[in-house]
Amino acid sequence: xxxxxxxxxxxICLMVDMLYSIDLLLIGGNRPGGGFIGGVLCACGIGLIxxxxxxxxxxxxxxxxxxxxxxxGLLFASITALSxxxxxxxxxxxxxxxxxIELMGYEVGELELVSSMFFDLGVYFVVVGGLLFIVxxxxxxxxxxxxxxx
Amino acid sequence: xxxxxDADFLALIVMVLATAPCIYRVLYGPTLPDRIAAExxxxxxxxxxxxxxxxxxxxxFLMDVAMLLAIISFVGTVVVAKYLDKGEVL
Numbered sequence: 001x002x003x004x005x006x007x008x009x010x011x012i013c014l015m016v017d018m019l020y021s022i023d024l025l026l027i028g029g030n031r032p033g034g035g036f037i038g039g040v041l042c043a044c045g046i047g048l049i050x051x052x053x054x055x056x057x058x059x060x061x062x063x064x065x066x067x068x069x070x071x072x073g074l075l076f077a078s079i080t081a082l083s084x085x086x087x088x089x090x091x092x093x094x095x096x097x098x099x100x101i102e103l104m105g106y107e108v109g110e111l112e113l114v115s116s117m118f119f120d121l122g123v124y125f126v127v128v129g130g131l132l133f134i135v136x137x138x139x140x141x142x143x144x145x146x147x148x149x150x
Numbered sequence: 151x152x153x154x155x156d157a158d159f160l161a162l163i164v165m166v167l168a169t170a171p172c173i174y175r176v177l178y179g180p181t182l183p184d185r186i187a188a189e190x191x192x193x194x195x196x197x198x199x200x201x202x203x204x205x206x207x208x209x210x211f212l213m214d215v216a217m218l219l220a221i222i223s224f225v226g227t228v229v230v231a232k233y234l235d236k237g238e239v240l
Contacts, residue, residue, distance in 0.1 A: 002232060010228075017221060024214070032211050041218065044225045051229055055240035139240030 002052055010052035017045030028120050035120035039127025046128075047135050055140060066136065069129030077122025080115070094119075162202050169195045186230045193223030 021041040028034030050058055084093035094116040101109045172195065175188035197220045204212035233239050 002235075006228065006232075013221070013224065020217065020221070032214050037218065041221065044222055048225050048228060050240055051232055136240070139238075 006052045010048050014045045014049055017041055017048070021045070025120060025124055026117075029114060029116060035123030036127055038120075039124040040131065042124070042128050043131035043135070046132060050135070050139070055136065066129045066133040069125050070133060071129075073122045073125025073127075073129060075122075077119050077126065080118040080122060158202055158206050162199065162206065165195050165199045165202065169199075182230075183234060186227065186234070190223065190227045193219060193227075197223070 021038045023038075024033040024041065025035060025038035028038070081092050084095075085091060094114060096112060096114040099111050099113060100107045101111050169192050172188045172192035176185050176192070179185040179188060197216045200212050200216035200219065204210065204216065229239055
C-alpha cells in the first residue's frame with residue numbers, strides 16, 4: 001500500500017492509459033501504432049495499479065490468468081495468419097473493404113475494415129498477457145536473504 | 151529579432167543541453183534516488199524535445215512518441231520510488 005496521492009494519480013493515469021492503448025490499437029496500419037505498443041501501454045496501466053494498490057489487494061477483486069491471455073492471443077493471431085490459405089491466397093494475406101457510413105439516409109463518412117486488425121488484436125493479448133505474467137511472477141518472488149546468500 | 155523558425159530551433163538546442171547534467175547525474179550520482187530523479191528529469195526533457203521536433207517538422211507522428219514516453223517514464227519512476235520506500239515492488 002502506498003500514499004493516497006499515488007493511488008489517486010494511478011486511477012487517473014489508468015483511464016488515460018486504457019483510452020490511448022485502444023486508440024493505438026485501432027489506428028495501427030496507417031499511422032504509428034499497432035497491437036504491440038497498445039499492449040505495452042495497457043500492461044503499463046495495469047502494472048501501475050498493481051504497484052499503487054498492492055498485488056494482494058487487487059488479486060481479491062480481479063485475478064485473471066495472464067498466461068491464458070498469452071496463449072489465447074497467440075492462438076488467435078496464428079489462426080488469423082493461417083486463414084488466407086483456406087481461400088487459396090498467400091500466408092498472411094490481408095483483405096480490406098471500405099464501407100460508407102449512412103446516417104438517416106445521408107452518407108456521413110466511410111469505415112475501412114481490414115482483416116489484419118484481428119492479427120493486431122492477437123498481438124495485443126500476447127503482449128498484455130506476457131508482460132503482466134512476468135511482472136506478477138517476478139514481483140511476488142520473495143527474497144529469503146537480502147544479503148544475497150542462499 | 152529572431153523569427154519563429156529560429157526560436158524553436160533555439161528551444162531545441164536548449165532542451166538538448168538540458169539533458170547533459172541529467173546524464174552526468176545518472177552516471178556519477180552518489181545514491182540511487184539521485185539517479186532516479188535525474189532519469190525522470192531527462193525523460194521530461196526528451197518529451198519536450200519530441201514535441202518541439204514534431205512542431206518543427208510539421209509532423210503529427212512524433213507526438214505519439216512523446217505521449218508514450220511521458221506515460222512510461224512516469225510508471226517507471228513510480229515503480230522505483232516504491233522500491234526505495236518499501237523495499238518491494240508489488
